[in-house]
Amino acid sequence: MKTIIRSTLGTLGLGLALGVSAGPVEDQAAFQKYYENKFPNTPVMDFQNGVYSILPEAREQWEAIEEFPPYEIAIENGEKLYHSKFANGKSLADCFGPEGAVRGQYPFWDKDRGMVITMERAVNECREANGEKPYGWKKGKIADVTAYMSFNSRGQEIKVDIPSDDPRALAAYEEGKEQFYTKRGQLNFACADCHMLTAGNLYRADTTSPAFGHATSWPVFRSKWQSMGTLHRRFAGCHNNIRANPYKAQGTEYSNLEYFVTYMSNGLEFNGPAARK
Amino acid sequence: MFKGLTVGLVAVAMSMGASAGASNVSSSKLIKEATAAYKQVSKDTGYQWTVSVKALKAAQAAFDKGKYTDAEAHARAAMDLIEATRLQAKIEADTWKMRVPK
Amino acid sequence: MSSIRIKAKERKGSVDVKTLMKHNMETGLRKNKDGSKIPEHWITDVTAESGGKTVFAAAFNTSISKDPYLAFAFAGKKGDTLKISWKDNTGKTDSAETVVK
């Protein structure tokens, strides 16, 4: 059995250089460059449209869906939830402003707490601080509220920061990076296998999307789900696909992965919510 | 790419053929061992394969029905999958760095 | 809140209408977790009226996707009211009105 797995290593000859690159800034530049070289016909800013940035046929159908996207219902629900009063008379607007246009501030490294704070976490922490129960993490109200907030934040630049005066932030980033590049599950896939090395290839009937731009568009109405879902819901789905047990939504693993993946999309714009296959 | 899958399937096939003379006691012991191995790998690597969980559940379900031969086959399959998970983690501990573009 | 969202915009004497109706559109083929079939439940008829006239109507089968989408265009102008209504196979109805932009 060992020899079988070892032989996978032998077949890795994908022309990648050995060694780890210098720091996050260099990582990001090399990451982006990789996709620009792989998909020379895709304008850089278009990568935020996911797989549709590389698949013209699918893009036409996507644009037809975007004529009246199913996530508009979520935005309306989210708007109501956002402004509805907690028992104490306050609302999410007291935490995030009148429109919740704060997508560009997340995810961020919280130095006091030593952890990555995602927008979903911030929403639920606002609720809890006001004596309300938190929403579930993957779908339903959390997706509706963040759909509304993301919609009002469209066009904000992604500029995830890794504070240099806190080594724990870099460690969290490195952990997310390791997640992204490490093979997992019985199918022995890393995120990078499908969404980097073979991005744009067919896996049965699905074309894998480029990871550059992965974090821009959440939450997403996915036709497959027939509902809205958060980024961590999708992470879990991917892990299930490769037959690895998913981590907990909003746990350290996925939060750090989000930190890394979003950092890799620095320079693109937040454009959620979105419709996806 | 699907080598991991092959490992899993081969493991299951091998285990199926090697479980004659199973009893309540022997299969219970195997399930306990597999469960212990599972917990250890969780602790060491922080992750699991979904198929290991399934195999463990199948072993317990067969045991509950008194089908000890099946229970042992599933427990052995689980052990092999758990061992493969450990191996994957060991290999990947450094290999992942090769995939980072420079 | 109405189950119907309408966008109606005039362009050179023609009103482009896009509408999304929130409805599960159960095909009758799906099953519950306990194995029992979920009964079919779908919008059968949709009507659009403006200025006292029916400007568009459609009948649906269960094969129209969940949360049905319809787009059509009729002769009209900015300021016209447009009313869209649906009814489903259980006799339930809903309607919504909008002013053409």
Added chain:
Amino acid sequence: MDRRSILKAAGTISAAAAALAAFPRAVFAAYSEKAFKNPKVEDSLNELFGGNATTPSGDVKLKAPDIAENGAVVPIEVSTSLKADKIAFMVKENPNPLAIVADIPAGTEAMVKTRVRMGKTTQVTAVVSSNGKLYTASKEVKVTIGGCGG
């Protein structure tokens, strides 16, 4: 609404009374069991148009993807330069092919867009009724089973 469906509607539970009042009684196509719950395209056409002789026509424009991204939500568009009074859309391999019938009153563009379900790779057909005749356009839409279900 044809006579039969008015009678049927009136005969159902009381909630239907409200439905009927809210719904305009005009000569527009209404849902009919015979047309929609019917595995045979020819029978559905007969029921809808009183005939099923069709002619393929380049004047009927049918927009549908070659490969559907997701069989549950396939965007389609039918339009025609003909003077149409009705547009229908059929998905041949669905258990009941007829998906939608749209009425095009005078003044309304002969165009409809919607999203339909397709269980598997299938021929789809747009049918336009114009001056008592039926004109069609067809194409094949491939429906594939995804690999990354998640």
